[in-house]
Structures are given as C-alpha cells and as structure tokens.
Amino acid sequence: MIESKIPSLPAWKVIWEMIRFRPWLDVIDFFSVALLRFCWQIAPALIIKTFF
Secondary structure: OOOOOOOOOOHHHHHHHHHHHOHHHHHHHHHHHHHHHHHHHHHHHHHHHHHO
C-alpha cells in the first residue's frame, strides 16, 4: 500500500483557525444553543412552578 506524505494539522489548530475566520458565527452559535437550552430545560420548569 502506498502511504501519502500529506501533512496533518492538530485538531485544535483547525478549530482555532475556524473561530478566527468568522468569529461572529461562533457567537451566534453560542447564543442559539443557550436559547435552545433555556427553552427546553428552564422554561418548562418555570411554567410548572407558576402552575403549582
């Protein structure tokens, strides 16, 4: 089998470059995940607390 000599980058460098390329996408992702977590975990608990 022929092995190719393609240089590889560590995963953390790739992730860091992706964050540096468009940082606003990561900010949008963070807030959308936080909102989704709020809607699916905290909001039902607050509704139940208000009801009882």
